Amino acid sequence: MRTHGYVIAGEPVDIHVVEDAQDVRAFQDWAAGHISAGRPVAFDTETSGLDIFSADYRLRLAQFGDQRTAWVLPVERGRLFADAARRVLLDLPRVVIHHAAFDWLVADRCLGVPLEHLYPRTVDTKIMATLVDPRQAQEGGVGTGLKPLSAHYIDPAAPDTQEDLTRVFRSLGLTKAAGFAGIPLDHPTYETYAGLDVLLTARLLYALNGVHAELGIRPTLLEYEHRIAFICAHMQRTGLLCDVEYTKALSDRLHAQAEEFEHKARRYGVESINSPKQVADALLGMGETLTERTAGGALRVDKAVLLALADLNTSWERLGARTPNPLADAVIRSKRAGKWKSAYADTFLQTLDAEGRVHPFIHSLAARTGRMSITRPALQTLPGRDVMIRRAILADEGHVMISCDFDAVEMRVMAALADVRRMKAAILAGEDLHSYTRSLVYGDAPDPDGRLRALCKGIGFGKIFGGGASGVARMTGADEGAVRSAMRTYDHVFPEIKRASNTWQREAMANGMITTTVTGRRLPLDRDRTYAVVNYQVQSAARDCLGQALCDMQDAGVLDYLRLPVHDEVLVSAPAEDAQDIARAVEKAMNFDLYGVPITASADIGKRSWGSLKGGDY
Known part of the structure; x- marks a missing residue:
């Protein structure tokens, strides 16, 4: 020795x-x-x-x-x-x-x-x-x-x-x-x-x-977090079956896409899409106006700026707010194809086990609020409507994919925690919350293309995630002045949100800049960002809604079928003959009451691939 x-x-x-x-x-x-x-x-x-x-x-x-x-x-x-x-x-x-x-x-x-x-x-x-x-x-x-x-x-x-x-x-x-x-x-x-x-x-x-x-x-909070860590580790051990041949072809296709759009960018004088100066100079030469600057003083041409110039929102959907700039469109599409090749397709292939499964790391306590994250690959960063990458992930042989996703859980949690009277009434009446909000903010104003609804939805999420008028304007494509006006009306029709924010901030200041959530989680606030208290309270409670649902799924005996928690969605691989029963068990675990507000979710049964749940045909 x-x-x-x-x-x-x-x-x-x-x-x-x-x-x-x-x-x-x-x-x-x-x-x-x-x-x-x-x-x-x-x-x-x-x-x-x-x-x-x-x-x-x-x-x-x-x-x-x-x-x-x-x-x-x-x-x-x-x-x-x-x-x-x-x-x-x-x-x-x-x-x-x-x-x-x-x-x-x-x-x-x-x-x-x-x-x-x-x-x-x-x-x-x-x-x-x-x-x-x-x-x-x-x-x-x-x-x-x-x-x-x-x-x-x-x-x-x-x-x-x-x-x-x-x-x-x-x-x-x-x-x-x-x-x-x-x-x-x-x-x-x-x-x-x-x-x-x-x-x-x-x-x-x-x-x-x-x-x-x-x-x-609370000792019960400690026990709860250990249980969630176990459930996530169980899912990581099980892993996700990968369609290897499809993924190899996908890697090649994404490589070709990256080169195609990079070639388009060269037509506008950009030799390197990774050079912010080249991209900025070319955009200015095309008559675009760039106003945002980095900490070092350079013109900002990051993803958010380029998406707006390409007339796309953060889900890569056309905004209809302007004529898309072809250079901005080419740069972000080339970058996305390259990123998806390395971050997803190639990472799937590099991390395969002997049975053709990938085992993403599921971090049960990642963000300050307790939100979970997934790495290697970071599947929670996929756009909600993506089919291409999700198509690479398969249910087990003889199984089908099931997805169960909370319905607007952050908005419902905010209505519950802040006791937002009108919002709770709309939820209980089964109304579309964002359409209801549009009617309160804009009255009978026509909204044939849904832009006013999208703006009200953006403001709601801005309240939750701490986005100001400029952030909501960028996300929705709306004029910043119009956003500020709508936000003032929003605060008037839902005054409880600002009231709750002020209360939570005062409580945190009296408690050493610590806000305590409904489950007893201690979340430190930054003194220059006390407004983030709404985000912390809502995101943390929404995460714990998912955490408790996972515990209830384990109690219901469906743990072996669980594959991944992604944002507010749970992905399941279930035998085809038992899919209806397992979907009902998962759905039941994700439907409950929070301070008088129904937290709801509905399960979708797909085909063999995860992509089938987003409209794919396999």
Whole structure:
């Protein structure tokens, strides 16, 4: 056995590296003491990378520890060490993990310890820290990573080993991405880094327990977030079946589209569509007026500006507000094709497992408000009406795709939380909320092309997402002056929204700039953006509507059919003969009452591909 000494917060700690059968017995004796006493043990893994389900994925080290002692098992060396890690992990009554969803899946795949076994025994210190403060360092928070949290709560020198390990990677000629797979298993810096992670996690649990007690964070909220993390990890483990041949052809087609529109841009003097100056100069030469500038003073020609010039809204639908500029149209279409090729088609192909499935990372607590996100690939960024990319994702053999999507959930949540009398009445009467709002704002004014309805819809979402008149004007294509006038009328017919905003802001200011949601979630406000309180309250409650629905789906016995939560939609793969029953169960979980406002959803049963739910024919 080799032992590395270290000091954390002035206290000496030991990191034992297991080398042989005798060392394994010593580790098991240590673990047995914790098991019999019911004490929590921290667990962590070092792996070859992040793509858990790739063919060549390796678990290299498995670590266990308490506040003073860590044990590092070189699992990559053979069955003796893997079996020891597995047995202890199966027997531990309480496990502490930082970012449990990742290590759950690693243990499930590489150690044969089922996700279902570990989840009920786990406390995730990342979830605990997020419920204290969800902000990252760049937002003014501590962050939710183990190293910054340890530096804040335990020892300012805690992150040092991360820098040491990065230097070792460089000395070995390895990038950071390749370093974890290529560093020698017995490198002392690597072993120390691994052991410290569990020592810090064990100490972090103790510190965060105190903070939770001091702040009065609800234990039920902590349990709820662990359950949602488990459900999301379950979906990630299942993965999405990919139509590989279609995806290969799609990659080629998107490449051709990117080149086609890039060639069109060259006709207007733009040699590089990624050069903002070339694009801006060419647009000015075509007679366009550009007024917005970047922080550096350059003319802004980002996606929002180009969409407006191309007469498109954020869903890539024609606005009819102006003659589309052909250069702006070509630039954004070329960029989109290139992005979709790399971000979706190519990422699908690069991350396939042996069974032709992709396993996107589902982050159950991503945004400050708790909203979920999906990465690798970022499927939540797909436009709502896309068929092309969604066509690549298939239901299992003999299954069909089902989608269940909340109906205008943010607007309904806002009506519930702010107790908006007229809005609630319209919802209860079954009226189209945006058409109803148009009638209140514009009376009997004709609206043959639906622009007034679209403007009222844009203002409603502007209230929720913190968009001012300029943002709503850009989104809807309406004149900014007309938007400001409509917003004043909107505030007059729905005064409760501004009233609730003022109340929430006052409460936050009296509570150290913290607004507390209906589920007890603490959300820090920025002093220069206190108006965002409406966004935080509504988005967080809408996220928890989805979270509770997922829990209810698990209770209804349909967890194995769930594939992905995307925004306010749940994607399901169900056997064709059972599709109606499963759709009803999912739909039932997504229909409930929130402070007198019905939160509703309806399930659609498609064909084999996800794209069929958006109008595709397969």
